[in-house]
Amino acid sequence: MLVEIGEKSDRVVVVTADVxxxxxxxxxxxxxxxxxxxxxxxxxxxxxxxxxxALAGTIHIATVFAELIL
Incomplete structure (x- = not known):
């Protein structure tokens, strides 16, 4: 699914925290x-x-397990 989103716009960036x-x-x-x-x-x-x-104008997707951010 992320690949499909990335194909639609070169502004899409994915960031992961080792997951x-x-x-x-x-x-x-x-x-x-x-x-x-x-x-x-x-x-x-x-x-x-x-x-x-985001401040640089990207559409970013962050992947992390939510309970680790709380």
Missing amino acids: GLSTRAVMFGEKFRDRYFNVGIAKQHLIGFTTGL
């Missing part, structure tokens, strides 16, 4: 290497990173 395999975000990364970022096990950094992407 790309579980969320299948790696499939997006395989097709769009320049628009896929893995910030590692750094959930707080994921939020700041995607905020910066």
Whole structure:
């Protein structure tokens, strides 16, 4: 599904906090290497990173397990 979204716009960026395999975000990364970022096990950094992407005009999708952000 993420790949289909990425094909519609080159502004779509996917960011994961080391859960790309579980969320299948790696499939997006395989097709769009320049628009896929893995910030590692750094959930707080994921939020700041995607905020910066939003300010730069991207349409970003962050993949993380929600209970880890609370």
